[in-house]
Ligand code: SAH
């Protein structure tokens with residue numbers, strides 16, 4: 001059996017694990033600092049920690065279960081990593097340079113069962129959830145890449161918006177958040193962490209009741225059930241009324257604002273009447289939400305959808321603004337490098353398969 005990644009333990013779990021073996025919290029904190037502050041890349045470099053503890057850790061855990069398969073660097077500074085898991089599956093992680101800092105987008109599942117009609121990630125059914133360690137490792141992979149550049153750059157923000165539905169992998173995603181938030185470690189503030197969901201009402205309520213206290217983004221993409229069901233089949237199981245009831249509960253419980261994500265698909269959900277419907281739906285939640293309009297990144301397999309024209313985006317935005325709704329248009333990152341989540345992976349898998357064929361034929 002493969003050894004688990006040490007990055008999968010919360011500080012509390014590490015303290016418990018070492019405690020059971022007779023070592024005090026002091027040692028757990030020291031190991032934690034070696035991992036996340038000094039950011040050593042293998043156990044032998046944990047020079048601050050007693051050798052017998054290092055020995056114990058290296059017998060039971062590994063530090064790196066992911067390996068880099070492909071890395072694409074965009075002209076705007078975006079870096080996309082295609083990483084190979086121990087079982088051979090590929091996942092994506094993206095580093096985006098923003099005005100306010102360095103943001104990383106992480107993957108939470110291998111594939112996605114929600115299967116939204118516009119998304120490249122949903123093309124491949126979920127084969128498994130990622131462990132907390134595999135999600136933390138993605139972030140560490142990026143942080144170590146920055147460390148190697150030697151410019152003292154830190155990952156400051158995290159968005160859980162890569163492949164997969166995070167709330168369908170609730171426990172591991174929650175532990176991931178606990179690990180990266182920990183103020184003795186990476187200390188990424190809860191206000192700088194956003195989890196995006198396609199909208200699972202019961203899970204949203206559980207999320208609201210949890211200790212995580214991070215931001216929530218809802219992939220809305222349509223304001224009526226007819227339209228939303230057409231583009232996101234999950235809406236059949238959880239219609240907009242049920243979703244909004246959970247969102248209202250989240251706001252009430254956490255006193256936080258939610259962000260609604262709305263991809264603009266040409267002539268599908270970007271018409272004036274769609275903006276009016278959206279304004280109507282969000283108006284009662286004006287004070288507690290904002291809308292992020294997302295220009296669609298075309299996906300080869302979903303050729304029925306195209307990106308909205310610039311004029312439609314502006315007109316849509318204006319209608320929302322006139323209705324007093326907080327609204328932004330998402331700036332794009334790395335459009336020259338297969339930026340939409342799941343795209344690099346699906347393209348690379350096709351390419352790898354073609355290469356294998358060639359090798360077999362040759
Ligand atoms: N499963 C979660 C999180 C991952 S998807 C969710 O759906 O929220 C993250 C965001 O990217 C979602 O808002 C999703 O709708 C959006 N997205 C998916 N495919 C896209 C594409 N081709 N272009 C632009 N945004 C896309």
Ligand code: SF4
Pocket residue numbers: 112113114115116119120121122162163164165198219
């Ligand atoms: Fe899954 Fe999100 Fe893509 Fe929908 S948009 S298929 S929920 S990853």
